[in-house]
Amino acid sequence: MINRSYLPFLSARTYKDRKMAKWMGFFLSDHQTALLQSHIALDMADTMSHEERLLWLGRLYAKQCKATFHIKKHLKAGATVHQLQGVLQEINLQEIVIKTGDSHYITASLDQIIRITTEEMDEDGN
16 A cells, blocks of 8 residues: 555545556457457468469369368458358359358459368368
């Protein structure tokens, strides 16, 4: 406890500082923001090169394997990463069409694809 007996005002002498309790709301919101930004930065760091994406997409289209596509979507609050599981139905130099398990067709541009993972194919793509 801090000795404030030298102060002329009673309110100043009896003031009890709540320490970090008054900053806790600020800390939590700032901490949450930092966690979200670090998560996004981590996902963006694992992106595949353009050539690697085209190679994997060509193999997936030829073999008609089921894959998980990690797709980046830009929102007003920032970028988020969505995972889609499905089979590649169409491919061209600008975009792909993925057929999901519930027979929905999703279109995504090649620039939105961050990474592709499969169970049927190993890391070599064989």
